[in-house]
Amino acid sequence: MLELDKIVLKFKADDHELTALKEISLHFETGKIYVITGPNGSGKSSLARVIMGIHRPGSGRVIFDGEDITGLGITERSRKGIGYAFQHPARFKGLRVADILEIAMRNGEHNDCHYLSELGLCPEDYLERPLDASLSGGEIKRIEIATLLALNPRLRIFDEPEAGIDLWSFEQLIEVIGASHRPDTTTIIISHQEKILQMADQIILLEDGAVSLHGPREQVWPVIRDSVRCACRQDCSRGGMYYVNCPR
Numbered sequence: 249m250l251e252l253d254k255i256v257l258k259f260k261a262d263d264h265e266l267t268a269l270k271e272i273s274l275h276f277e278t279g280k281i282y283v284i285t286g287p288n289g290s291g292k293s294s295l296a297r298v299i300m301g302i303h304r305p306g307s308g309r310v311i312f313d314g315e316d317i318t319g320l321g322i323t324e325r326s327r328k329g330i331g332y333a334f335q336h337p338a339r340f341k342g343l344r345v346a347d348i349l350e351i352a353m354r355n356g357e358h359n360d361c362h363y364l365s366e367l368g369l370c371p372e373d374y375l376e377r378p379l380d381a382s383l384s385g386g387e388i389k390r391i392e393i394a395t396l397l398a399l400n401p402r403l404r405i406f407d408e409p410e411a412g413i414d415l416w417s418f419e420q421l422i423e424v425i426g427a428s429h430r431p432d433t434t435t436i437i438i439s440h441q442e443k444i445l446q447m448a449d450q451i452i453l454l455e456d457g458a459v460s461l462h463g464p465r466e467q468v469w470p471v472i473r474d475s476v477r478c479a480c481r482q483d484c485s486r487g488g489m490y491y492v493n494c495p496r
C-alpha cells in the first residue's frame with residue numbers, strides 16, 4: 249500500500265548540508281505492523297515526516313495505493329488515509345481536547361470519551377481542557393495518540409508513542425494500539441522499546457539515514473539484540489545501542 253522509492257532528504261545546517269535520509273527504499277503492506285527503530289538522529293522521524301508530507305524529499309518518490317503522492321501536502325495525504333502522531337505533539341491555543349477529538353472521529357465508531365479512557369485519561373477531567381502548555385508531556389502525548397486512534401486512517405504512524413508515558417500506562421498503551429490494528433490497516437510504530445518491537449510483523453533498523461536491517465521480527469530482533477554495541481563510529485569501546493554496522 250505504501251512504497252518509498254530512493255528517498256533522499258537533506259537539511260541545511262548553518263554552514264553545511266546534512267543528509268538525513270540516504271536513498272531509502274521500503275515497501276509496506278496492508279495489514280502488517282512495522283516497527284522502525286534505530287539510534288537517536290538516525291532519521292526515523294524524518295522518514296515519518298516524508299510519508300506524511302511534512303518534509304518534501306530532495307529526490308525519490310512516495311507511492312500510496314499505486315499513486316505517486318510525492319507532490320501532495322499534508323491535508324491531501326490525510327484525506328487519502330495517512331495519519332501521524334507526532335513524537336513531540338504541538339499545543340494549539342484556542343482548541344479544547346474535545347474539539348480535536350471531535351474533528352478526528354468524524355467517521356469513527358466511538359465517542360470522544362472512548363479513546364481517552366482507553367489510554368487511561370478520565371474524559372471528565374480532560375475534554376474541556378485547552379490543548380495548551382498546561383497539559384503535561386505525558387497527557388499531551390496520550391491525547392495525540394487518542395486523536396490518531398479516533399481518526400483511524402488506513403496508514404497510521406505512531407512516533408515513539410511510549411515517550412513520556414508512565415510505566416503503569418505503558419502496557420495499556422501497547423494493548424490499545426495492538427487491538428486497534430485491523431486487517432485493512434497498516435501500522436508503523438517508531439520505537440526504542442523492546443515490548444513494542446515484539447509487536448512487529450516486520451522490523452526496520454535505520455542507522456545514519458539508511459536502512460541497515462529489514463525483515464520479519466523473528467529474523468531481525470535476534471540480530472539487534474545480539475549486535476555489537478558501540479556508542480559512535482569513532483569509538484566503539486563505549487556502551488551504546490544498536491550499531492550493527494560497527495566498524496570494529
Ligand SMILES: Nc1ncnc2c1ncn2[C@@H]1O[C@H](COP(=O)(O)OP(=O)(O)OP(=O)(O)O)[C@@H](O)[C@H]1O
Nearest residue numbers: 259260261266268287288289290291292293294295
Ligand atoms: N528541520 C531540521 N533541520 C535540520 N536538521 C534536522 C531537522 N530535522 C531533523 N534534522 C536532523 O536530521 C537527523 C535525523 O533526525 P530525526 O529527527 O529524523 O532522528 P530520529 O531518528 O527521529 O531521532 P530520535 O530517536 O532522537 O527521535 C538528525 O541529525 C537531526 O538533527
Ligand SMILES: [Mg+2]
Nearest residue numbers: 292293294335
Ligand atoms: Mg524521532
